Amino acid sequence: MEAIKAENLTRAYNGNVVVDGVDLDVQEGQILGFVGPNGAGKTTTWSMLTGVLKPTSGTVRLLGKPVDMNDTELKRQLGIVPDHSEMFESLTGEELLLSYARIYGLGREDAGQRTDEALAVFDLEDAAKRPITTYSHGMRKKIRLAAATLHAPRILFLDEPFEGMDALSARTVMSILQQMAEQDGVAVFLTSHMLDYVERVSSHIAVIRDGKVLLSCSREEFRELPDSEGEDGAGRLENLILSISRRERFSRLSWIGNRSKT
DSSP: OEEEEEEEEEEEETTEEEEEEEEEEEETTOEEEEEOSTTSSHHHHHHHHTTSSOOSEEEEEETTEEOOTTOHHHHTTEEEEOSSOOOOTTSBHHHHHHHHHHHTTOOHHHHHHHHHHHHHHTTOGGGTTSBGGGOOHHHHHHHHHHHHHTTOOSEEEEESTTTTOOHHHHHHHHHHHHHHHHHHOOEEEEEOSOHHHHHHHOSEEEEEETTEEEEEEEHHHHHHSGGGOSSSHHHHHHHHHHHHHOOOOOOSOTTTTOOOOO
16 A cells, blocks of 8 residues: 655745655555755655645645645654654653653553653663753654654654664664564655665665656665665665766865975
């Protein structure tokens, strides 16, 4: 079943088109890594898919329904983790998760059990009683992700989920995402500059540049492309992005190598 469907998605600001006719199709159980250079249109696309921004033209459907953040039933099916978002930082990590669990309609017992499990899996047990103001950037990423998964959503939208995380935490997050996709059919749409993690966790990859999707394929198809050769995931994906995004530009600063000698 289609979980995310975007057709001719376009967004312009003062006549400047930043997302130009994007088509996307993410099925249940798929993890789409949405990548591209800075300013390519990744976050703007993400924002339109999640209802944060209204498209200038085009349509978005989630689970077969038009995006409407006033649709309470639809919102209960989504887990959304922006790159940066405000949290109730005076709360402890445990209090935050319990609050989210109750907002999503979980009973007291289920809320407590899932909170305890999430704190353990995301390695936040030792910080459970601490206010979120004391959390590092990586810890805040993990508590946001934990909160977004408590209610077992059918779609996860993640913007830069691995930024600031140590390698062990990133591996844990990748494992959780793959379990959710494979075992519960959760569709995951993620943007990230951490190309190694994207290549390892994603079942499908799409590359955007200048607001246009230039490539969309499965991971297996991606690995067959000649420009995706490399020693590791980051190298393969980086080579591919460079190949299809290549422009003529300066690659050095003019004053490097010209230091006057005394």
